[in-house]
Amino acid sequence: MFSLIWKAAELELMVEESETLGGALEDIRAFCAVIEFGTVSGAARTLGETKGSISRRISRLERRLGAALLARTPRAVSATEEGLAFYAKAREALSLLADGAEGVRQSRLVPQGHLRVTAPIDLGVDVLPPLVVKFRALHPQITVELLLTDAALDLAAHRIDLALRATPGELPDMGYRASTVIGFHIGLYASPAYLAAHDLPTVPQALVEYDGVVRQAGVGAAKWVLTDRRSRAVEVAVRPVVWASDYASVHRIILAGGGIGPLPSMVAAASVAGGALVPVLPEWTLVKGKLYAISLSGLEAPARVRLFRAFIRSELMSTVAAHAL
Numbered sequence: 001m002f003s004l005i006w007k008a009a010e011l012e013l014m015v016e017e018s019e020t021l022g023g024a025l026e027d028i029r030a031f032c033a034v035i036e037f038g039t040v041s042g043a044a045r046t047l048g049e050t051k052g053s054i055s056r057r058i059s060r061l062e063r064r065l066g067a068a069l070l071a072r073t074p075r076a077v078s079a080t081e082e083g084l085a086f087y088a089k090a091r092e093a094l095s096l097l098a099d100g101a102e103g104v105r106q107s108r109l110v111p112q113g114h115l116r117v118t119a120p121i122d123l124g125v126d127v128l129p130p131l132v133v134k135f136r137a138l139h140p141q142i143t144v145e146l147l148l149t150d151a152a153l154d155l156a157a158h159r160i161d162l163a164l165r166a167t168p169g170e171l172p173d174m175g176y177r178a179s180t181v182i183g184f185h186i187g188l189y190a191s192p193a194y195l196a197a198h199d200l201p202t203v204p205q206a207l208v209e210y211d212g213v214v215r216q217a218g219v220g221a222a223k224w225v226l227t228d229r230r231s232r233a234v235e236v237a238v239r240p241v242v243w244a245s246d247y248a249s250v251h252r253i254i255l256a257g258g259g260i261g262p263l264p265s266m267v268a269a270a271s272v273a274g275g276a277l278v279p280v281l282p283e284w285t286l287v288k289g290k291l292y293a294i295s296l297s298g299l300e301a302p303a304r305v306r307l308f309r310a311f312i313r314s315e316l317m318s319t320v321a322a323h324a325l
Contacts, residue, residue, distance in 0.1 A: 024060070024061055024064060025094075026057065027057040027058070027060055027061040028061065028090050028093075028094065029047070029094060030043060030047060030049070030054050030057040030058060030061075031057070031058050031061055031069060031070075031083075031086075031087070031090070032087060032090055032091055032094060033046055033047055033054075034054065034058065034070065034077060035079055035083070035084075035087050038076075038077075039076070039077065040054050040055055040077060058070060065086070067080075067082045067086075068080050068082065068083070069082060069083035069086060069087075070083055071083075111139050111141065111142055111303040111304050111307045112141040112142060112303075112304065113141075113142065113143075113302065113304050114142075114143045114144075114145065115142055115143065115144045115145065115161050115162070115304045115305065115308055116145045116147070116158075116159060116160050116161045116162075117144060117145065117146055117147070117160070117161065117162045117163070117164065117308070118146075118147040118148070118149065118153050118158070118160050118162075118163045118164070119146065119147075119148060119163070119164040119165075120148070120149075120150050120164070120165070120166060120246075120247075121148050121149065121150055121246045121247075121248050122246055122247035122248040122251065122263075122264065122267050123164060123166070123264075123266070123267065123291075124146055124148035125148065125248040126247075126248055126251055126267045126270070127266060127267060127270075127316075128146065131311070131312060131315050132144050132146070134315070135307075135308060135311050138311075139304075139307060142304045142307075142308075144308075147160065150246065152165065155176055155294065155295070155296055156296065161295065161296075161301075161302070161304070161305045162293055162294070162295050162305050162308060162309060163176075163293070163294040163295070164181065164291060164292070164293055164294075164312070165291070165292050165294060166184065166264065166289055166290070166291045166292075167289055167290065167292070168287045168288065168289040169289075176294050176295065176296060177294065177295050177296070177301075178292045178293070178294045179292065179293050179309070180290050180291070180292060180293075181290075181291040181292060181293050181309075181312060181313045181316060182266065182290070182291050182313065182316045182317055183288070183289070183290050183291075184264050184265045184266045184288070184289055184290070184291060185264075185265050185285040185286075185287065185288045185289070186262050186263065186264050186265070186285060186286040186287040186288075186289075187262065187263065187265060187268070187279055187280075187281075187282065187284070187285050187286065188207075188224075188260050188261065188262055188263075188279070188280040188281055188284070188286070189254055189260070189261065189262075189263050189268050189271075189272070189277045189278065189279055189280055190210075190254055190259065190260045190261070190277065190278055190280050191254060191255055191256070191257045191276065191277060191278070192275065192276075192277075192278055193257045194211075194254070194257045194258070194259060194260070195278055195280075198210060200278075200280065201260075201280060201281060202281075203281075204224075204226045204234045204236045204281060204284055205234070205236055207224070207236050207237075207238060207260065207281075208236065208237045208238065208239055209239070210239065210259060210260050211239065211241040211242075211258065211259030211260065212238040212239050212240045212241060212242075212259055212260060212261065213240075213241070213242045213244065213250050213253045213254050213258050213259045213260065213261030214238060214240045214242070214243055214244070214250075214261065214262075215244055215245070215246065215247055215250050215261070215262060216240070216243050216244075216245075217245055218243070219240070219243050221237075221238075221240075222238040222240045223235055223236065223237055223238060224236050224238055224262070224286055225286065226281070226284040226285065226286060227284065227285055227286075228283050228284050228285075229283060234284075241258070241259055242258055242259065242261075247262075247263055247264060247267055248267075250262065250263060251263055251267060251268070251271070254277065255271060255276055255277065260280050262286050263277075264289075266291065266316055266319070269319050270319065273319075291316070293309045293312065293313070295309070
């Protein structure tokens with residue numbers, strides 16, 4: 001990490017210096033080529049320019065620097081003492097720039113490096129861990145850092161490669177690239193043990209007779225608005241017994257038999273498939289939404305970002321296909 005920061009600082013310094021020279025990188029390359037090939041004509045052939053063009057580049061560079069870099073005779077050119085000192089530094093700088101450019105090209109083509117991902121707490125706790133492990137088994141050269149928060153972190157400010165965000169509506173315009181990962185719904189679930197003791201409700205209005213686990217900041221009365229497949233909406237009273245601030249907590253409480261509670265289908269999917277949870281009133285939902293993958297760039301994103309985005313989409317679609325509406 002520190003080596004990357006150091007190289008970035010060196011590149012920034014070189015950019016500043018090139019601006020001082022009037023953006024003369026091509027002129028510097030021409031000068032270095034003359035030193036390396038020993039003649040202006042050799043440098044011209046290598047760079048695909050004319051001898052006159054190379055000569056003008058070097059003269060322009062000398063004027064900017066205020067020093068003679070080459071000693072010219074009718075038969076040959078040779079570097080002055082100042083020219084040799086400048087060549088040593090210029091060659092090193094050009095090599096570093098070439099390495100930096102190659103690194104950027106490789107990041108587009110080769111899946112490697114560090115991947116920084118932010119996701120909601122429930123998704124990060126209940127869904128992503130096994131997927132991250134599976135992804136790394138496929139791509140061990142990629143390391144992954146998870147930032148779990150329900151806050152919408154700014155990608156550029158926090159150096160985030162990919163943000164996974166769930167929303168019931170369209171995303172606001174953020175200036176970043178967003179693509180849909182999967183559609184989901186928030187439904188009601190309970191553990192088999194809880195339902196064995198209380199039976200399964202058959203209509204929404206019956207929910208008032210059951211222990212409710214609600215996702216709500218602060219205690220107080222709660223209501224759920226349920227919608228069926230024919231878009232009929234019913235508002236039902238809830239008898240809360242536990243309040244939680246996030247779906248990850250709701251998930252664990254209802255797994256423990258604490259009552260009936262809401263969960264995003266992609267969060268509940270594994271528990272339902274394993275028989276640890278049972279959908280309650282499965283024809284009714286609280287919310288429908290989409291999970292988005294957001295990145296600083298789309299098709300131009302580094303290979304590690306594009307691979308992880310495609311992997312998450314494929315895995316979630318296969319996992320929650322039976323539950324996505």
